[in-house]
Each structure stands twice: as C-alpha cells, then as structure tokens.
Amino acid sequence: MTATSTPAATPAADSDSTDVLFQVDAAAVRAEIGKDRLIAMFKKMVLIRRFEERAGDCYQQKLIAGFLHLYIGQEAVATGFFDHLEPGRDASVTSYRCHAQALLAGLDPKELMAELFGKITGNVRGKGGSMHFFSKEKSMLGGHGIVGGQIPVGTGAAFSAKYKGTGGVSVTFLGDGASPQGTFHESLNMAGLWSLPAIYIVENNMYGMGTACSRAVAVRDIAAAKAPGYNLASFTFDGLDLYSSWKVAQQAVAMARKGKPVLIEAKTYRYRGHSVSDPATYRTKDELARYQALDPIERIKNDLIAAGWLTAESAEAIDEEVRERIMAAVKFSEESSEPPLSELARDVYAER
Amino acid sequence: MTTLAAPALAVPPTPPFKAPRSINNKTEPLNGFKGIPLEEGMQLVSTRMALCQALYEEMKRNESIFIMGEEVAEYNGAYKVTKDLLKEFGAKRVIDTPITESGFAGLAVGAAMTGLHPVIEFMSWNFSFPAFDQIISNASKMCYMTGGMFPIPLLMRGPNGAGPRVSSQHSHAVEALYSHFPGLIVISPSTPFDAKGLMKTALRENNPICFLENEMLYNYEQAIPTAEYLLPIGKGDIKRSGKDCTIVAISRCVHWALEAAEALAKEGIECEIVDPRTIKPLDIDLIATSVRKTSRCVVVEECYRTGGVGAEIAAQLQDLCFDDLDAPVGRVTTTENPMPYAANLENETLPKPHRIIAAVKKACYA
Numbered sequence: 001m002t003a004t005s006t007p008a009a010t011p012a013a014d015s016d017s018t019d020v021l022f023q024v025d026a027a028a029v030r031a032e033i034g035k036d037r038l039i040a041m042f043k044k045m046v047l048i049r050r051f052e053e054r055a056g057d058c059y060q061q062k063l064i065a066g067f068l069h070l071y072i073g074q075e076a077v078a079t080g081f082f083d084h085l086e087p088g089r090d091a092s093v094t095s096y097r098c099h100a101q102a103l104l105a106g107l108d109p110k111e112l113m114a115e116l117f118g119k120i121t122g123n124v125r126g127k128g129g130s131m132h133f134f135s136k137e138k139s140m141l142g143g144h145g146i147v148g149g150q151i152p153v154g155t156g157a158a159f160s161a162k163y164k165g166t167g168g169v170s171v172t173f174l175g176d177g178a179s180p181q182g183t184f185h186e187s188l189n190m191a192g193l194w195s196l197p198a199i200y201i202v203e204n205n206m207y208g209m210g211t212a213c214s215r216a217v218a219v220r221d222i223a224a225a226k227a228p229g230y231n232l233a234s235f236t237f238d239g240l241d242l243y244s245s246w247k248v249a250q251q252a253v254a255m256a257r258k259g260k261p262v263l264i265e266a267k268t269y270r271y272r273g274h275s276v277s278d279p280a281t282y283r284t285k286d287e288l289a290r291y292q293a294l295d296p297i298e299r300i301k302n303d304l305i306a307a308g309w310l311t312a313e314s315a316e317a318i319d320e321e322v323r324e325r326i327m328a329a330v331k332f333s334e335e336s337s338e339p340p341l342s343e344l345a346r347d348v349y350a351e352r
Numbered sequence: 353m354t355t356l357a358a359p360a361l362a363v364p365p366t367p368p369f370k371a372p373r374s375i376n377n378k379t380e381p382l383n384g385f386k387g388i389p390l391e392e393g394m395q396l397v398s399t400r401m402a403l404c405q406a407l408y409e410e411m412k413r414n415e416s417i418f419i420m421g422e423e424v425a426e427y428n429g430a431y432k433v434t435k436d437l438l439k440e441f442g443a444k445r446v447i448d449t450p451i452t453e454s455g456f457a458g459l460a461v462g463a464a465m466t467g468l469h470p471v472i473e474f475m476s477w478n479f480s481f482p483a484f485d486q487i488i489s490n491a492s493k494m495c496y497m498t499g500g501m502f503p504i505p506l507l508m509r510g511p512n513g514a515g516p517r518v519s520s521q522h523s524h525a526v527e528a529l530y531s532h533f534p535g536l537i538v539i540s541p542s543t544p545f546d547a548k549g550l551m552k553t554a555l556r557e558n559n560p561i562c563f564l565e566n567e568m569l570y571n572y573e574q575a576i577p578t579a580e581y582l583l584p585i586g587k588g589d590i591k592r593s594g595k596d597c598t599i600v601a602i603s604r605c606v607h608w609a610l611e612a613a614e615a616l617a618k619e620g621i622e623c624e625i626v627d628p629r630t631i632k633p634l635d636i637d638l639i640a641t642s643v644r645k646t647s648r649c650v651v652v653e654e655c656y657r658t659g660g661v662g663a664e665i666a667a668q669l670q671d672l673c674f675d676d677l678d679a680p681v682g683r684v685t686t687t688e689n690p691m692p693y694a695a696n697l698e699n700e701t702l703p704k705p706h707r708i709i710a711a712v713k714k715a716c717y718a
Contacts, residue, residue, distance in 0.1 A: 091466060125499035134498045141465050141502070146489045152455050153490060156462020156470075163418065163444065163468060170462075182482075186455025193450065347496045348534045350503030350558040 020224045021267070022237040022248050026303065029243040033083075035309045039318075041083055041242065042304060045075040045297045046322045048100045051109055054326045055099070055116055055130075059276050063334070064116045067145075068130045069097040073240075073271040076296035077203050078104055080245025081171055084253040087138035089166055091157035093150045094173035096131035098143040101173060105138040113329035119336035126339040127347070139168075147208075148174065148181030151200070155187040158198035162259070169197040169256040177208020179222050185230075191261040192231035198261040199252050200232075203239065205270040210282045223265035232263045239268030240296045269294075364581050366589055367394070367545055367574060385409075385436070387576070395578045400570040402544035403433050403509075406551035407471065409580065411441055414469060417555060418445040420456055421473030421510075430475045431511060431570055457483035457508070461490045464504045469555065474510035477526045477564060491560040492535035503558045509551075512540065512564035513604055513654045514702060520690035525654035527602060528661050530562045531632040537585060538631040540564040542606035544574040546629050549583030557585070566604045588635035590642070594622035597648040597712050600639055600665055601625055605652040605684075605703055612708035621716055631661055639665060640672045648715040649673075650682035652703050657685040682711040 030038065052070045059068050071078075074097075082104035085092065094101045102112055107123065115122030116130055123133050132143040141157060144150035154172025161168035178184055179202055191198040202222050206213050219225035227234030233255055237244040245266065252262040269291040273280040280288075304310035385408045387395030397405065411417045419434060425448040428435040438446040449456045453474065460470035474480045480487065487508065495503045514523035531538045537559050541547040547565070554561045591606055592613055601609035606627045613623040624642050628635050643649045649669060651662035662683035669681055684703040691701055712718075 091462075093462070123499075124497060124501065127499050128497045132497050134501050136501045139466065141462065142498075144490070146485055149458070149485055149489055152458020152486060153462035153465065155455070156459040156464070157466045158462075159459055160463045160466035160468050163463070183454055183458060183486075186450075186452040187458070189450060189452065190455055190459060347498075347500035349537075350495045350500065352556065352558050 020221050020236040022235050022244055024241070024243045024247050026243050029247050030303065030307060033246060037083070038300070038304060039310065041079050042297070042300055042310070043318055043322065044104060045079050045242070045300065046319055047109070047325070048075045048079070048103050049297055050319070050322045050326050051103060051112070051329075052099055054330060055113070056272070056276060058116070058330065064130070065118075066129050067096065068116070068276040069274065070272040070276065071097050071100045071270070073291065073296070074203055074205060074268045075100060076242040076245050076300070077201065077239045077266040077268055078173065080242055081201065081249040083246055084249045085169075085171065087135075087140065089139070089168040091139035091141055091154070091161070091168065091170040092173070093141040093154040093157065093170070094143065095147065095150060095175060095178065096143070096145050097175070098131065098133045102133035102135070102140055102143070105135055105140040107133065107135055107138065107140070109325060109329040110332045113326075114333040114336050117333035117336065118338065119333055120339040120343070121332070121336040125343060127343070148178040148183040150174065151178065151181070151183045151187045154200070155191055155196065155198055158191065158196035158261070159194070161197050162194075167257060169199060169253055171199045171201065173201050173203060175208060176202055176204040176206070176213040176217060176222065177211070179217055179226070188226065188230035188232060188263060195259040196261050197256045197259055199256050200261075200263045202263070202265045203268055204265055205268050207270070207274065207282065209274045210278060210280070212282070221265060223263045227263040230263070232261045234262065235264045237264070237266055239266030240291070240294045240299065242296060242300045363583060364577050367576060387578075389578070390575050393578050394575045396573055396575050397544050397548075398570060399544045399547050399565070399572050400431065400433055402548035402576060403551055403565065404435060404437070406548045406555070407434065407437060408440065410552055410555035411437070411445065414555070416467060417469045417471060418447065419471040419473065420447040420449055420460065422449055422451055422475045424448060424473050429473065431567060433565070433570070434473065453479050453483040454486055457486040458490060460506055461486060461494065461504060464506045465494070465502045469505045469507075471507045471509065471555070474508065476522060477510050477512040478522050478524050480508070480510070480526065487530070487536070487560070488533055492533045495559070496535060504560045505558045506560040507554050507563055508561065509563035509565060511567035511570070513566050513568070514686075514691055514698070515567045517693060517695065517698060518691075519693040523691035525686065526562070527564060527631045527653065528655040528659055528664070531661065531664070532659075535560065536632065537561045538564065539585065539629065540603045540631055541629055542569065542591070542603050542627050544572060545576045546583060546589065546627070548576060549581050550585065550629060553582045553585055564603065568604050569607075583629070585630050586633040586635055587630070588626055588628040588638040590624065590638075591627045592623065592625040594624035594646070596622045596646055597624070597650060597715055598639070598642040598646045599623050599625045599650050599652060599708065599712065601627060601652040602631065602661060603654065605654060608703060608705050609652050609708055612705040612712065615705065615709055616712055619718070621712060621718060623712060634665070636665070636668050636672065640669065643669055643673045644676045647676055647678040649677070650684060650708065650711045650715055652684045652708055654686050654703065656688055657683055658688065660685050679715040679717065682715045684708050684711045
C-alpha cells in the first residue's frame with residue numbers, strides 16, 4: 001500500500017467527527033481553571049516537549065538506543081487528564097509512549113533521562129529503557145511494550161481501588177492501534193460489568209504504527225461506537241486542545257469516582273514517526289504541516305498571552321527554565337554509572 | 353536462580369502415601385472445610401479438599417487475597433476446588449468472571465501491582481494460552497523491568513495435563529513451557545499433602561506462581577496433618593526408596609511411576625522415585641543425590657520430549673553426575689503428537705507404566 005492510497009487525514013477540528021466532538025467555551029474553561037493552574041499546565045507541556053526533543057537528539061547522537069516513541073503533538077491529552085488526578089491514590093498506565101505520563105505523575109526528568117541512557121540512576125535501574133517508566137509511589141504502572149497489554153493492568157488497578165475502597169480511579173491510556181486488540185474489549189467488558197472506577201483514553205493519533213487508523217479500525221469514532229456495547233459512558237474530544245482535554249477529564253474522573261467507567265477518544269496527532277526509526281513516509285508533509293499549525297502548546301500559549309496571563313517574554317522564560325532542567329538531566333545521565341554486573345540477576349524474583 | 357526462603361512453620365514428615373481410591377467429586381461435602389477426622393492429629397482429605405483448605409486458611413489470614421475465574425463462585429468451580437468459598441467469603445473476594453482469560457489475568461497483574469494478592473483459576477491450563485501475553489510479558493517480567501519496584505504476588509492455578517479422552521486442545525502439560533521464563537515459579541504437586549503445603553506457601557510468596565494441579569488427582573486421598581503446615585518451594589520429596597534406578601516423576605506421573613516400580617520390584621529392580629514437586633526452582637540436589645546412589649535415571653513427565661523438563665534434568669545431570677551415570681538419562685514423555693481421542697492412541701501417547709518399565713529396563717540393561 002502506498003502513501004497516496006491512504007485516506008487523507010484531516011485535523012480533528014474540521015473532520016467528519018465534529019458531530020460527536022465535545023464542545024467547550026474556551027473563555028469559560030480558562031476562567032474555571034484559573035491563571036496559576038493553567039500556567040502550571042503550560043509549563044508541564046513545555047517540559048514534556050523539551051524532554052522528548054532532547055531525547056530524540058540524544059538518540060541521534062547514539063547516547064540512547066533501542067526504541068524511542070515520542071509523544072510530541074499529543075501533550076494536551078495527558079496534561080489535561082493528570083490535572084484531575086491524585087497520583088498515588090489514582091493510578092495511571094500507558095503504552096510504550098510513556099514519557100509524558102511519567103513526567104505528569106511527578107517523576108524527576110533526571111531519573112527518566114538516566115533510564116533512557118541505561119544508567120543505574122535511571123527510573124528502573126537501567127532495566128527498562130524508554131518504554132518502561134514506573135512509579136510505585138505515584139501508582140504509575142508503566143510503560144508497556146506490547147500493544148494493548150497495559151489495558152487489563154489498568155483495569156486491575158481500578159479493581160483494587162474498588163476492592164480497597166480508596167476512592168481512587170485508574171486511567172488507562174492506549175493508542176488507536178490498540179483498540180482492535182482483545183485485551184481492550186475484554187477490559188471494557190469487565191469494567192462495564194463490575195462498574196469499575198476506570199477511565200480508558202484512546203489517543204487516536206491517526207496511525208497505529210505505520211497504518212492509518214481508517215485502514216485498521218472498522219468505525220470512525222472509537223469511543224462513541226464502542227462504549228455502548230460495554231455499558232460505558234463515552235466522550236470524544238479535540239486532543240489538540242487543552243481546554244477540551246481538561247473539561248472532559250473533569251467530567252470523566254467525576255463519573256469514574258462514582259463507579260461509572262468511561263471510554264474516551266482523543267482526536268490527536270503525533271508529529272514524529274511511530275518510533276524514532278520510522279520516517280513516517282505514509283503521510284504527506286502537508287498533512288503534518290496542517291497539524292503543526294494547530295500545535296497544542298502554541299495554542300495554549302497564544303491563548304494565555306491573549307488573555308493577558310502570559311507575555312511572550314514570560315513564556316520564553318518558562319521555556320528557558322525548562323531547557324536548563326533538561327540539560328541538567330542530560331548531564332546527570334551522562335555522568336551516571338552503568339549498572340554494575342551484579343544487577344543482571346537482581347530482581348528476577350522478589351524477596352518474600 | 354534465586355533461593356527462596358524456607359517458611360517459618362516446621363515441615364512435618366511426609367505421611368505415608370497409599371494408592372488412592374476414588375471418591376465422588378460431585379457430592380463430596382466440604383463439611384466446613386474439614387477432612388474426615390483420623391487419629392493422632394490427622395485427617396483424610398482428597399487433593400481437592402487439600403487445595404480448598406489451603407485457599408480457605410490463607411484467605412482467612414490475608415484479606416488482600418481474592419480468587420477470580422470462570423465459575424469459581426456460584427458454580428463452586430468446574431472441579432469444585434473453590435467449593436463453598438463464595439459462601440464463606442462473599443462475592444467481593446470470590447468472583448465469577450466472563451470467559452476472558454487474557455482480561456482477568458491482566459487484571460490480576462494490575463491488582464497485584466496495587467496491593468492485592470490475586471488468585472486466578474484457569475479452568476484448565478489449556479485456557480491459559482489466551483492469557484499467555486499477560487503471564488509472560490507482564491507477570492513474569494514486572495519485578496525485573498521495574499528494578500524491583502513492582503513484585504507480582506499472584507497465584508495462577510488450575511488443572512494441568514491430560515484429562516480423560518478430551519483430545520488435542522484440552523490435554524497440554526505446561527510445566528516445561530512456563531518453566532522456561534525467568535520470573536515465574538512453577539509448582540506441580542502429586543499428593544494432597546504436597547498440594548496443601550505448597551499452595552499455602554505459594555499464597556505467602558511475592559512472586560507470580562503457576563500452580564499446576566492435575567484433574568486426575570483431585571480425588572486422590574491421603575491422611576494429612578490437621579494442624580497448619582507449610583512446605584518449602586524448591587524442595588523435592590522421595591516418594592519411594594530404591595537402589596537400582598532413579599525415576600524423577602512429576603505430578604500424575606508419580607503415580608504411574610509407583611505402579612511401574614511395583615511391577616519392576618517383582619523382577620528385582622528397585623526404583624527410587626524422586627518427586628521434584630516444584631519444577632522451578634528445581635531441587636536438582638535431591639535428584640543428583642539419588643542418581644549418585646543408583647547410577648541410573650529415567651525422567652517421567654506429561655510434557656513433550658523436545659525442550660521438556662526431562663531434557664533440562666538430563667542436561668543438569670550430565671553437569672553434576674557425569675561420572676556417576678552408568679547409562680544415558682532416559683526420558684518418558686508424552687509422545688510428540690497432539691493428543692488423539694481414540695482410547696488406544698491416547699493410552700500410547702501418555703507416559704504410562706508400560707513405557708516407564710521399558711525405559712527403566714533399558715537404563716538397567718535388563
């Protein structure tokens with residue numbers, strides 16, 4: 001199949017899905033979130049973007065190897081959701097595209113970058129690499145390398161929350177490419193059957209690896225079409241828009257806390273290939289440019305400037321501060337040691 | 353292989369094991385999870401009852417344990433191993449699932465990562481194959497790939513090996529398959545005493561465990577202690593002493609080996625039967641000690657020959673006992689064909705006593 005035979009991709013905002021897209025009044029949501037909280041979210045999005053850009057550079061310099069799946073372009077989705085979570089009480093789990101979720105759960109860029117560098121100071125002692133970021137304290141359950149493999153794990157975290165009566169919810173992120181997997185359907189069925197406090201977010205970035213979603217998934221709007229079949233509530237939103245993400249998350253988290261599981265589709269886009277080794281020749285430069293014109297970080301920055309909550313200078317200062325933090329993380333990673341060989345056999349089994 | 357710590361309770365002596373009699377599995381009363389009282393602190397239990405007692409006692413002890421699987425609750429379990437647990441512990445802790453092995457195995461991994469100790473029943477280990485990715489990619493690797501952050505206390509259990517006349521898709525033995533992967537513990541007991549003691553220990557483990565029961569052994573009875581006991585994971589047991597040939601036998605094969613040993617004894621060949629009880633970690637020291645005594649070894653298992661447990665034991669024995677062996681290590685396994693339905697073909701596929709006798713005679717040049 002050549003790229004030209006792939007159906008043309010269009011930005012969510014002017015796609016056929018507008019009839020199911022969650023509608024927000026930007027000014028009202030902006031006011032509801034408030035200045036400090038919005039600027040904090042903006043900072044986090046910049047942190048994710050710069051972390052990943054730097055990771056991509058380090059990969060080119062062969063400081064990082066293996067797989068590296070970048071989230072660039074999708075930042076608004078996870079950022080809007082994590083703003084409603086209490087990491088620790090609330091659990092999160094995602095696929096191999098896991099850098100943003102780990103940063104949003106509150107992990108230090110130093111330990112994450114060091115993990116990419118394969119160092120003992122890394123998040124999981126150099127055992128996991130890019131696809132496997134975790135945090136026990138923040139109930140960040142990975143970082144999973146098998147497409148769809150994390151979905152029942154997230155369901156299990158929701159089961160635990162209900163079993164223990166913690167009031168917590170579990171948020172499972174997955175790609176459009178994982179939605180045809182059996183684990184997705186099995187999990188939705190159990191969540192619906194048992195009224196688990198579970199949220200499933202399909203981040204539809206339009207391509208499952210190198211195959212357009214429209215060539216892999218039988219329906220156009222994944223959540224809208226599939227949620228009723230499993231007794232879940234559903235939302236579909238413009239994943240390039242932080243306000244939509246935040247508002248949908250607010251409603252979904254409230255529903256899940258009351259025991260109503262929710263399936264959500266975020267119409268989003270990734271700027272890079274599936275992984276850094278994918279040149280993404282299956283799409284046109286025009287398509288990429290159309291989405292980059294809708295960049296979620298630029299969009300929120302411009303909105304904050306228009307609202308008078310940010311100036312071009314203060315935005316630049318935030319960016320500069322983030323860049324310095326990332327540079328420090330790279331320096332820390334470079335200076336860290338490789339794992340000693342005694343790590344080879346450690347943690348194959350847990351002590352009782 | 354990490355050495356697993358011995359449990360705190362003293363290990364009682366192995367009770368005598370007699371050839372079993374069959375009891376009716378449909379009507380066996382659980383009688384408040386008690387066996388039939390015998391004298392001197394002993395009780396008569398079936399393997400089914402022994403397993404049920406282990407689940408009951410450990411669920412009483414630890415509220416984070418729940419059991420989940422197809423028909424484990426209201427139906428009392430396809431093989432009644434979970435009989436009356438729903439009545440005792442309620443629907444919060446004894447949970448019927450849809451037929452969704454990948455889903456509930458993965459759910460159990462997520463539950464284990466968030467502070468619970470799940471028990472999942474595969475109605476048969478044959479049905480673990482839809483859950484294979486969750487067992488291998490998630491359960492077995494989670495502790496390691498998280499740098500020790502997320503151990504997985506998870507007991508996966510159910511009947512393993514060939515049932516009677518159920519043909520190709522319901523007759524797998526999975527000891528070798530799951531032993532292949534670092535991170536999993538594989539237990540395959542042959543008696544009620546072993547089954548109870550090992551399951552109780554398994555429920556105090558912080559690792560994912562494949563607990564392989566055997567449908568054909570659920571009715572087997574044995575006198576076991578009434579008092580609580582634990583058996584250590586990774587320790588085998590001598591099921592019969594002998595000087596001429598070691599037979600390493602697993603699960604149901606222990607009973608076929610005992611039958612073969614009785615026949616061989618009449619011809620003057622005394623076999624020593626070593627039951628490893630746990631396949632991973634494997635008590636190779638016990639096996640090697642026996643082989644140093646007998647100089648001969650035959651391994652009997654229900655797995656296939658290629659890459660089977662016997663292949664591993666033979667390889668380890670040539671490392672440890674190269675100069676002690678008087679004959680090549682023999683292997684009696686399921687023959688390398690999918691299980692056929694026809695009775696005569698099924699009989700010849702399984703490692704039955706007539707094939708064990710032939711293998712021992714070959715090893716003894718008799």
